Amino acid sequence: MxxxxxxxxxxxxxxxxxxxxxxxxxxxxxxxxxxxxxxxxxxxxxxxxxxxxxxxxxxxxxxxxxxxxxxxxxxxxxxxxxxxxxxxQIAAWVRKKTNAQILAITGSCGKTSVKEMTASILRKNGNTISTIGNFNNHIGVPLTLLQLNHLHKYAVIELGANKPGEISYISNMSQPEIILINNIQYAHLQGFKSLFGVSQAKSEIFSGLKPNGIVVINLDSHHLSKWKKNIQNHHIIYFSIKKKNIAIFFLAILTQVYTEHLF
Incomplete structure (x- = not known):
């Protein structure tokens, strides 16, 4: 810190x-x-x-x-x-005082696994911190950000939520250069009411994305069209399993972002 x-x-x-x-x-x-x-x-x-x-x-x-x-x-x-x-507020201040490049990950499932894989890739090129376990809420995210210091080059932050507004709060706190929405599935419906509610909540991650940031999106996600106005001014990388013409192995996408676009 x-x-x-x-x-x-x-x-x-x-x-x-x-x-x-x-x-x-x-x-x-x-x-x-x-x-x-x-x-x-x-x-x-x-x-x-x-x-x-x-x-x-x-x-x-x-x-x-x-x-x-x-x-x-x-x-x-x-x-x-x-x-x-x-x-x-303290965590947001610490984040702004460092030059670490931040990648924020959200999605209905697989966030923690993807976070671990991504952090493993980035550690090959510099000092990297990542969310501990699945501490991905309004308490866990600031605790992760507080670990940052001037020696860190990257941070991989997992963003989770049980109700609307939570991801917007922690995304704005994190101010990521890259964001990933891994998938949209039926999860936490008690707080989000419907699959569309889940989609809306995950799209809150766009609110903290820095100008000229990079968006990595699963093209198979539900309600993708609803996000277009939020991402039209950013560089977008899609991946898909169902749409074979653009299917990309997920780690290859992260490697592309890592080697070509940001770092």
Missing amino acids: ISISLKTIALITNGQLFGKNLFIDNIIIDSKKIIPDCLFIALIGKNFDAHIFIQDAIKKGCSAIITQQHIQYHISYIIVKNTSLALG
Whole structure:
């Protein structure tokens, strides 16, 4: 991670700093994984509130806290309105401060396998990070981006979602140079209602794509025509199994992008 001061974090998150202005080199959200001098962010989820672990985090050696409320400890802390949003804001700042080229991957299935294959290819040419496991949501993506530093050349980020708006949020946070929609299938219908809803959600990945970016799309995807207005100003690479005249083995596409178009 890039070193960042608490004063800068307060500005990024529209928060209020109390205590000394320290420099932070590690950000942790799990009190069980606290390391000395880290910044602990007390997240609030549907079934938990990490504010109850602040005392434990301090005992284990964290040097600062991001919280949604005042705390009664002699430690530097920043109060923000939403700690989860603050995590994303810091991650977006770190992403912008690095020169790493980012490839973002989404799709109904196969994302993790494709992410691993892609990262393996890119590691042959430079320092590369990728999403750990399937940590591909509004918490996992910023945690991956926070790993970036000035030595990284590439990052492969998996983007997942259970409801509309989630991919748009993490795509804009990631600001990828290349995006891939692997496929569109019947998945997470409780949140998306229909296959068209799934398609719309996956197309949110276009919102974070940098100008002159590259789009890699499965031509067999449902509702492909609905995406055309979102990708018409970008370089597009298609692959297909059903349409034999343009069928391309998937890894060959990624290699083409890797060797010719971006890197």
